[in-house]
Amino acid sequence: MPIRIAESVLAGAESGAAEIDGWLDALRSRRTMQVRQVGLDELDGWSTDQDTGVIRHDSGKFFTIEGLEVHVPGAPVPRWSQPIISQPEVGILGFLVKQFDGVLHCLIQGKTEPGNYHGLQICPTVQATRSNYTMVHGGKAVPYLEYFQDAPPHRVIADVRQSEQGAWFRRKRNRNMIVEVTGEVQLLDGFRWVTLGQLHRLLHAEDLVNMDARTVLSCMPFAGPGLAGALPAGRDEFHDALLASCSDDRGSLYSVGDILSWVTEARSHTDIFTREVPLKHLPGWRKTDGRISHESGRYFDIMGVAVRSGTREVGSWAQPLIAPVGTGLVAFLVARIHGVLHALVHTRAEPGYVDVVELAPTVQCTPGNYTVLPPAARPRFIDAVLDAPPERIHFDTILSEEGGRFYHARNRYMIVETDPDAAFDHPDFRWMTLHQMVGLLRHSHYLNVQARSLVACLHSVTGVRPAADRAGRP
């Protein structure tokens, strides 16, 4: 499998671009979605509980917006309250893959979600909540779902539940699946087979490859014997160190046992207490003009939209969305250690995590929020990311978070090289190789969704292309 992945990474990266861009443009011209902002009290099919203020769908399904009280003893901000999305169901995010002319291809989908910043984005083959695929909405069936629901006799390449934003979702997990088929697959309108190389090129475009596609891509077994050897080395020292990072025979600063013990220590000693509280009269938050906002104007709003679409399972619907204030920053500092690229990973607690802390990017924040937060809350190592010279920035693209729950939620994703000096020694941070992260991605709740996106971004840099190619929309 690793060698087949390497071959797919190299295939088509430089070719087929115009054709794919044409396909996307054609979809964009047809896939119009009308999204109109409406007040939370005017959402068809949704109601607000009189006593608690909880917002829920009349079917009792999909998701609810609730209030949460958080207490993190000893933290710079030890207590706060916030709205949060509760969606206990496990949905499916899945890529179907298939070999064409000896090369592995992924079945991508062009889809528009109401919260998308740039309209159409690239999604995995299937992206469905359980309410969605059990057709609570009374709409059409989800295409290709049968390959994931009855995966055998197909080959399951990855199958793991992963968390999503723990600041916005309470205990949300989606099942990330990659399933290989060998038989004939009907190609439906809006879908297309692409190589990993082609998908990696698209990942460098702003707001194009969506969060769901990125998290599934990160679960590719993109490591192991033969993978690095099958990718072309010798371009520069950074790239060679990146390839070495895909192989466990090239060593690592810490053993997997060390890393697991460090995670155990963090999870044993971090206290984060959460409690459901009424959304109505949530301290620090107010409802005005049909939106719920923080009194500082920061963090996020809860807003409502009414949607009309000609090409979805349901033609029109309304729903609440989380609308973050400001663009976020999500970055890995990476360093060459004994010729092997390591990323500086952070044990981060978020109120919605199932298991206390997860491994997060070096920096993950919304810089604008720090205007209203105490100085001690300012993220560590943010200056090393923002002050890096251009030649040490290996990935720098604004990507969107899930447009089905978030409105114009965008983060600047960066991979920034640094020197592995003592300034980065901190008990909450550790240097890890890419193959160590990929190994942990076989299991739930180790890497958070932002770190998984960056793993997909790191993978996308393995196929050699000059740095000048790597910016801009394809």
Added chain:
Amino acid sequence: MPIRIAESVLAGAESGAAEIDGWLDALRSRRTMQVRQVGLDELDGWSTDQDTGVIRHDSGKFFTIEGLEVHVPGAPVPRWSQPIISQPEVGILGFLVKQFDGVLHCLIQGKTEPGNYHGLQICPTVQATRSNYTMVHGGKAVPYLEYFQDAPPHRVIADVRQSEQGAWFRRKRNRNMIVEVTGEVQLLDGFRWVTLGQLHRLLHAEDLVNMDARTVLSCMPFAGPGLAGALPAGRDEFHDALLASCSDDRGSLYSVGDILSWVTEARSHTDIFTREVPLKHLPGWRKTDGRISHESGRYFDIMGVAVRSGTREVGSWAQPLIAPVGTGLVAFLVARIHGVLHALVHTRAEPGYVDVVELAPTVQCTPGNYTVLPPAARPRFIDAVLDAPPERIHFDTILSEEGGRFYHARNRYMIVETDPDAAFDHPDFRWMTLHQMVGLLRHSHYLNVQARSLVACLHSVTGVRPAADRAGRP
């Protein structure tokens, strides 16, 4: 490490027995503990909440007894209510290991807990709740704790949080640690260094090696290249298949990827809903004579004890305990598949699990409870365990569960060989090798505490001894 483990397994299994037994007898004669049953309303330092009936310690620490309502749609018993222990803190269960004359030894402790059936049991070096080791009780410090709290510069061999009984504990996790030291270690009264071989012999005695010791032992990296080769083969086909099961180069019926996908599937599709409810007036339960019992007389009671001890951190205390009704049965069916021993593992949901289901023994039940439960609730494959001819029973010993929370909680642990025929094909069951289970034990929440005990029992059978030796108290 695997080879050092193998050497320790072989060392002293047949020697030193009389000396260890003498040491245990001497401890027993000195370590008297007076345990007196008292009503739940007469527990010094504990009180019952007037409104909810919740039983808590006046410090707010240690643990509470709460009410839980459980809903498992589609199960033979889809709804019930029960008392449950809530102990959100992560404690430490740790073995200190050290090489003597080239052989790895574990530091065991002889300790009496108020719920123990046979008085003194063998515990790991450290067995401490967080309230315990932060000295909420105002007592003495926990010996050897410093090796686990500041593990580096010592070598951490295992460090993973594992769940405990999900039927009795809500979201309980303990940190299971094995730490190797090289320097001088002061040997305190009540402690003793033993080889794995000696510990394995003790594991075959009734109610002697406690649950905490067993779960930590199961987390030994008891697999890997060289381990099987270092253990003597050729005794019989069962034993050779057991040794083959310790090595990943001998193959397995399912790949690790298959197993992980199966766990993901079970966790994605099993619904188990729990809700805290008042312990007072819990449906089906009543409080009489200072105990809380089920109206059927089955399952378990909540009882109180007053304890006096001369050798503990605190000289006297009172506490509630769970007292199960009847002895349980915990068994692995094992089979030779292509010459490699596989155990039949079950995806089991329990209300207290953090993550929906865990991998459990083939059979885990309290047979007496089925007199009051619907026939469909009777455990699958129980007859294959109970009807097995003696020559196919490779382990059969009654072992105790944790005596600090449970009163006379005993299970008959069995390893029973069978043929791997189609009768065992069921979506909730899979054949797994020992090295696959040991691999998953590096991570939290895969194997439940009963399965972990059986893994330790399977390990104990690797050192060759005639079957006749394997029964009875040492």
